[in-house]
Amino acid sequence: MNNFILLEFLSPQSENSLDEVVMKILVAIKRVVDANVKVRVKPDNSAVDLSNVKMAVNPFCEIAIEEAVRLKEKGIASEVVVVSAGTKDCQEQLRTGLALGADRALQIETDAEVEPLAIAKLLAALVEKEQPGIVMMGKQSIDGENNQTGQMLAALTNMTQGTFASEVEVSGEELLVTREVDGGLQKIALNLPAVVTTDLRLNEPRYASLPNIMKAKRKPLETITPEDLGVDVAPRLKTLEVTMPEERQAGIRVANVSELVEKLTAEAGVL
Amino acid sequence: MTILVIAEHDNQQLNVATLNSVCAAEELKQAGAGDLHVLIAGSDCAAVSAQAATVAGVDKVLVMDSPALAQQLAENLAPAVVALIKGAGYSHIVAASTTSAKNVLPRIAALLDVAQVSDIIEVCSADTFVRPVYAGNALAKVQSSDAVKVVSVRTTAFEAVAAEGNQAEVETLEQAADQGVSRFISEEKSHSERPELASARVIISGGRGMQSGDNFPLLEKVADKIGAAVGASRAAVDAGFVSNDYQVGQTGKIVAPELYIAVGISGAIQHLAGMKDSKVIVAINKDDEAPIFNVADYGLVADLFEALPELEQQV
Ligand SMILES: Cc1cc2nc3c(=O)[nH]c(=O)nc-3n(C[C@H](O)[C@H](O)[C@H](O)COP(=O)(O)OP(=O)(O)OC[C@H]3O[C@@H](n4cnc5c(N)ncnc54)[C@H](O)[C@@H]3O)c2cc1C
Ligand SMILES: Nc1ncnc2c1ncn2[C@@H]1O[C@H](COP(=O)(O)O)[C@@H](O)[C@H]1O
Numbered sequence: 001m002n003n004f005i006l007l008e009f010l011s012p013q014s015e016n017s018l019d020e021v022v023m024k025i026l027v028a029i030k031r032v033v034d035a036n037v038k039v040r041v042k043p044d045n046s047a048v049d050l051s052n053v054k055m056a057v058n059p060f061c062e063i064a065i066e067e068a069v070r071l072k073e074k075g076i077a078s079e080v081v082v083v084s085a086g087t088k089d090c091q092e093q094l095r096t097g098l099a100l101g102a103d104r105a106l107q108i109e110t111d112a113e114v115e116p117l118a119i120a121k122l123l124a125a126l127v128e129k130e131q132p133g134i135v136m137m138g139k140q141s142i143d144g145e146n147n148q149t150g151q152m153l154a155a156l157t158n159m160t161q162g163t164f165a166s167e168v169e170v171s172g173e174e175l176l177v178t179r180e181v182d183g184g185l186q187k188i189a190l191n192l193p194a195v196v197t198t199d200l201r202l203n204e205p206r207y208a209s210l211p212n213i214m215k216a217k218r219k220p221l222e223t224i225t226p227e228d229l230g231v232d233v234a235p236r237l238k239t240l241e242v243t244m245p246e247e248r249q250a251g252i253r254v255a256n257v258s259e260l261v262e263k264l265t266a267e268a269g270v271l
Numbered sequence: 272m273t274i275l276v277i278a279e280h281d282n283q284q285l286n287v288a289t290l291n292s293v294c295a296a297e298e299l300k301q302a303g304a305g306d307l308h309v310l311i312a313g314s315d316c317a318a319v320s321a322q323a324a325t326v327a328g329v330d331k332v333l334v335m336d337s338p339a340l341a342q343q344l345a346e347n348l349a350p351a352v353v354a355l356i357k358g359a360g361y362s363h364i365v366a367a368s369t370t371s372a373k374n375v376l377p378r379i380a381a382l383l384d385v386a387q388v389s390d391i392i393e394v395c396s397a398d399t400f401v402r403p404v405y406a407g408n409a410l411a412k413v414q415s416s417d418a419v420k421v422v423s424v425r426t427t428a429f430e431a432v433a434a435e436g437n438q439a440e441v442e443t444l445e446q447a448a449d450q451g452v453s454r455f456i457s458e459e460k461s462h463s464e465r466p467e468l469a470s471a472r473v474i475i476s477g478g479r480g481m482q483s484g485d486n487f488p489l490l491e492k493v494a495d496k497i498g499a500a501v502g503a504s505r506a507a508v509d510a511g512f513v514s515n516d517y518q519v520g521q522t523g524k525i526v527a528p529e530l531y532i533a534v535g536i537s538g539a540i541q542h543l544a545g546m547k548d549s550k551v552i553v554a555i556n557k558d559d560e561a562p563i564f565n566v567a568d569y570g571l572v573a574d575l576f577e578a579l580p581e582l583e584q585q586v
Contacts, residue, residue, distance in 0.1 A: 033405070035541070036540075038408055038540055039405045039408050039409060040408075041409050048404070048405055048408075048409050060522075115386055116377070116386070116387070117380070117381060117384075117385070117386050117387075120381055139522070140522060142405075142406065142521070142522075143404065143405055144404055145389065145390065145402075145403070145404055145405075145406075145521070146377075146387070146389050147373050147377070147389055148377035148380070148387050148389060149377075150377075151345065151373075151374065151375070151376075151377035151378045151381070152377045152378065152380065152381035152387075153381075154345070154378060155349060155377070155378040155379075155380075155381035155382045156381050160346055160452050160453045161345050161346070161374070161378065161453075163345075163373070163374045164370060164373075164374075166515065176456070179370075180370070180515045180516075181370040181371070181458075181516070182369055182370045182371070182469070182516060182524070183458070183460045183461060183516060184458065184459045184460040184461045184514060184515070184516050185458065185459040185514075185515065186342070186455070186457075186458045186459075187455075187456040187457045187458065188342075188344065188453055188454065188455055188456055189453065189454045189456055190452070190453050190454075191452040191453065199515075199522075200505060200508075200509065200522065201508070201509065201515060235386075236385065236386035236415060236416055236417050237386050237388065237413045237414065237415055237416070238413065238414045238416065239411055239412070239413050240399065240412040240413065240414055241411075241412045242404075242409050242410065242411050242412070243409070243410050243412075244408070244409060244410070245403070245407060245408070245409070245410050248547055248552075248565075248566045250564060250565045250566065250567065250570075251552075251567055251568035251569055251570065252568070252569060252570070253564075253569075253570045253571070253572065254569050254570070254571050256571070256573075256581075257571070257573075257578055257581040257582050257585055258581075258585060260553065260569055260571050260582070261582070261585045261586060263569055264530070264551070264553070264569065268530075268551045268568065268569075270473070270529050270530040270550070270551050271497060271530070271586060
């Protein structure tokens with residue numbers, strides 16, 4: 001009973017064994033089209049038409065925010081900083097991050113389209129400044145689908161990388177990461193600092209409550225430029241055209257299983 | 272101008288995905304790039320290098336055999352590959368879009384200070400590629416201005432080249448160093464007698480409609496009768512019906528079998544992104560309005576708990 005009361009009085013940090021690190025976590029988030037939107041290509045085939053479509057925090061980045069906030073709630077992290085590179089619009093997603101529990105936000109003001117290598121360079125410059133113990137990121141942006149930025153950041157900063165994470169645990173000086181791989185799950189141990197990229201099963205992100213959304217408006221949001229960070233964001237790739245893939249046509253309805261088997265055998269020849 | 276294909280393997284067996292990436296590399300070769308080398312990076316992987324040497328179109332097999340590469344940890348593998356690339360002057364680095372290549376390839380690209388082009392489905396020329404974006408709802412044609420082109424290959428878009436018949440030279444490279452910053456602890460591999468999702472001719476997948484993992488044997492019995500692999504939607508994986516490696520979709524496995532049977536799957540864009548290039552699609556769903564029917568060649572509106580046992584009987 002006494003022990004229980006004692007625990008209640010201690011700050012969250014002291015619940016950890018002494019050798020556990022208390023660190024800052026940087027979370028990189030991207031503003032993307034909402035996952036439920038089916039996009040269309042502009043008539044001139046120059047790009048995808050994003051006018052008047054709903055935008056959101058990239059779902060994998062939401063999972064990254066949630067994980068960072070949970071590490072803070074466990075007393076393992078001392079501060080959670082969300083960062084996004086993009087136009088002024090991405091401040092909306094940064095505010096969402098703040099409402100979900102991040103302490104402060106950084107917007108790196110650039111054109112909307114910055115390639116993963118350039119994003120990684122911007123983040124690397126921030127890592128130099130902020131010295132986080134963990135950088136949490138999504139494994140993939142659902143618009144560009146690159147699955148690159150986290151790994152590139154790890155390369156540029158010489159950090160370790162735990163990609164496609166479904167479980168993360170700080171153990172002493174190490175980070176234990178369970179990864180979703182093609183054959184199942186893989187568990188690795190990483191020296192800190194580390195970059196973690198999130199997979200779908202890492203956690204289920206919370207919703208922002210109204211009071212927290214209000215509170216987020218007063219949390220600090222700083223804007224910096226690539227020039228401030230000394231980073232050249234010139235693209236290496238040129239998009240020549242964007243087209244729509246051929247749409248698949250709906251086929252026929254079969255009345256029952258026998259008809260299905262018959263069609264697959266006789267008509268389609270695939271059984 | 273030389274192409275380096277980074278092989279996918281488990282130290283014993285060359286993964287068929289490598290045959291697809293060699294196909295893409297062959298197209299680059301035809302587009303003007305020079306010799307085609309295959310890198311086998313691993314530990315005790317002599318058997319794999321012997322297999323790679325027989326793969327059609329391969330000019331040379333390079334072997335980096337080192338305990339530090341046993342699990343291909345990115346921290347150890349990336350600097351070793353980068354040293355090789357810088358020393359030998361490769362023009363193209365190619366790998367299949369497997370989780371191991373997705374893990375290490377961008378790390379290599381960044382160390383080379385070049386962009387990566389992920390998941391290409393078409394080689395237009397030595398520097399121009401097509402890749403899907405936005406869950407496959409758009410295709411972007413991109414041109415790289417970098418000296419070294421780093422590309423990952425969507426395996427379903429390229430045929431597998433012949434695994435036998437060649438006799439390429441095998442060269443052993445220096446050992447890679449253990450950087451001492453990361454360590455493999457364990458792995459939980461799904462064991463199955465069924466074909467692998469990535470290369471199966473037939474796939475039968477279950478979704479949230481399966482209600483529980485206990486009902487997956489209904490699918491598995493059908494799968495076993497027709498030699499199919501078993502897949503799942505994200506909802507089925509999230510709910511714990513089956514393990515993560517079953518997930519088909521935008522952020523899971525991309526498949527294109529001859530026959531894909533979706534059972535109790537609604538057909539969200541993220542699921543479609545992973546299977547809509549299948550040759551024949553069958554949907555079994557009790558909701559007549561389910562979007563999966565918009566892409567299905569044969570749609571059966573039925574309760575899966577009745578349809579699956581019948582299907583098992585009749586195939
Ligand atoms: C970032 C992100 C990434 C994602 N990646 C993927 C991905 O890679 N792969 C993927 O699959 N999804 C992915 N999703 C999830 C996707 O959006 C859908 O939520 C998911 O595909 C739905 O799975 P489902 O069709 O099994 O479930 P539901 O949409 O719930 O559909 C269940 C279906 O089962 C039918 N059904 C129920 N009972 C029966 C019965 N007795 N008999 C017959 N039919 C029945 C219902 O009519 C319904 O159509 C992703 C989502 C996000 C946001
Ligand atoms: N503009 C951006 N600003 C901040 N983070 C980003 C940005 N673009 C990508 N990221 C991060 O990198 C992850 C992977 O993105 P990608 O490599 O584009 O698939 C995302 O989930 C984010 O965590």
